Amino acid sequence: MKNYKIAVIPGDGIGIEVMNEGIKVLNTLSKLNKDIAFNFDWYDWGCEYYLKHGKMMDEDGLEKLKKYDAILLGAVGFPGVPDHISLRDLLLKIRQGFNQYINLRPIKLLTAQDCPLKNKKVEDIDMVFVRENTEGEYAGVGGFQREGTKDEVALQTSVFTRKTTEKVMEYAFQLAKSRKKLNKVTSVTKSNALNYSMVFWDRIFKEKSNVYTDIKTESFHVDATSMYMLQRPESFDVVVASNLFGDILTDLGATLQGGLGFAAGANINPEREYPSMFEPVHGSAPEIAGKGLANPIAMIWTAKMMLDFLGHEDLGERIMKSIVEALNNREKLTPDLGGSGTTNEVGDRICKIIENIG
Structure with a gap:
């Protein structure tokens, strides 16, 4: 036993x-x-x-x-x-x-009647989010300067390490292989505005994509991802996202x-x-x-x-x-x-x- x-x-x-x-x-x-x-x-x-x-x-x-x-x-x-x-x-x-x-x-989705979207079947909503869980936007790095004055400043620094980001991406690709649904990994980014952390994220995702050539890949900005989750949730399989983006989008997913x-x-x-x-x-x-x-x-x-x-x-x-x-x-x-x-x-x-x- x-x-x-x-x-x-x-x-x-x-x-x-x-x-x-x-x-x-x-x-x-x-x-x-x-x-x-x-x-x-x-x-x-x-x-x-x-x-x-x-x-x-x-x-x-x-x-x-x-x-x-x-x-x-x-x-x-x-x-x-x-x-x-x-x-x-x-x-x-x-x-x-x-x-x-x-x-x-x-x-x-377990029963169609619980979905708030029109004309969606149970099989249309079946995705898994792999969210980075220890770093990123929730790393807890930052502080206050001139606290309590009119010149107060709050600093919140995101931390992305290659070691952890690679392991998170690897986990997502392996999960996509095991699920045998769409054999696809979607990366959530915002590299147009976050010109260091998300450019770094995109680069590592591209590196992993080149290794897992049997897995389809796509990358969307976080705002577009939220729209596509409502418009065409059936197009998602495994979604990999940073700490903050994964946190927000999974609550949207729970609604679905x-x-x-x-x-x-x-x-x-x-x-x-x-x-x-x-x-x-x-x-x-x-x-x-x-x-x-x-x-x-x-x-x-x-x-x-x-x-x-x-x-x-x-x-x-x-x-x-x-x-x-x-x-x-x-x-x-x-x-x-x-x-x-x-x-x-x-x-x-x-x-x-x-x-x-x-």
């Missing part, structure tokens, strides 16, 4: 609610499959922890997390804690500290698949030198926390991504089939999908389907 040690950081707002459903699904799978088991250790880090202790996580938090096979994160954000603190002192600290330089975001309730995500260290972290990206939604209104599908889909990474694609596929089947009964879904079901009820329903198809 393979027994996985999983660190659980439910975080803030709806994080605990959706996390409970993700754990419930994983425990259901372990009961059906005696070759796999999970041991979960919970950490109460996040914004509410910050309000009590003045820090987002323990000082030795990264050292504590190193021993795990993977990390599950629920959501981060809470009134009273500035967003730049909540993001940089927990999420980015883990991403950068564990060199999770790949942010993987599937944009896949039915909303942030479907937005699963993974922060991956491909070399497995450190644990990877898996998180839905819908935010903490404190306004609905504790009401049972949160859609747990993104969290459950995220658990599927963790299983894939751990080498259990068969179990991950069982989760996806169960999610799709659950979407057929709209009344039992959460209100964002037109139903009257609670977070807990949706999780229970997906678990029941998993048991039935197991």
Whole structure:
């Protein structure tokens, strides 16, 4: 039996609610499959922890997390804690500290009725974003000068290294080969305006394109990409983007698949030198926390991504089939999908389907 040690950081707002459903699904799978088991250790880090202790996580938090096979994160954000603190002192600290330089975001439509675009079929929206996750615009380099005066200046410097950019591009091309969809990688750039960072990005993309001659390539500016995602989403397969551009465009992608309730995500260290972290990206939604209104599908889909990474694609596929089947009964879904079901009820329903198809 393979027994996985999983660190659980439910975080803030709806994080605990959706996390409970993700754990419930994983425990259901372990009961059906005696070759796999999970041991979960919970950490109460996040914004509410910050309000009590003045820090987002323990000082030795990264050292504590190193021993795990993977990390599950629920959501981060809470009134009273500035967003730049909540993001940089927990999420980015883990991403950068564990060199999770790949942010993987599937944009896949599961039922046609959830798509806001006209005349689009399920197969028309099926792309994966490979977002650079530790450098770029979120590197955290910069500062203030003459702060508080009329001459105040804020500096924010993007950092792109050849080493990381090459690895991100390589990951994207390898993913395009494995998906066998369009065998295409689209690069997102803005080199007409960003005459150093994005010119550098374009150059490395061209170098990788010359290596992977069996993979089709295209490159669009970020503004054009957002337009094409709405006009012809079926033309995308694997999309590789910088930290900022990938962050923005994947929220647009979540809208294409039915909303942030479907937005699963993974922060991956491909070399497995450190644990990877898996998180839905819908935010903490404190306004609905504790009401049972949160859609747990993104969290459950995220658990599927963790299983894939751990080498259990068969179990991950069982989760996806169960999610799709659950979407057929709209009344039992959460209100964002037109139903009257609670977070807990949706999780229970997906678990029941998993048991039935197991």
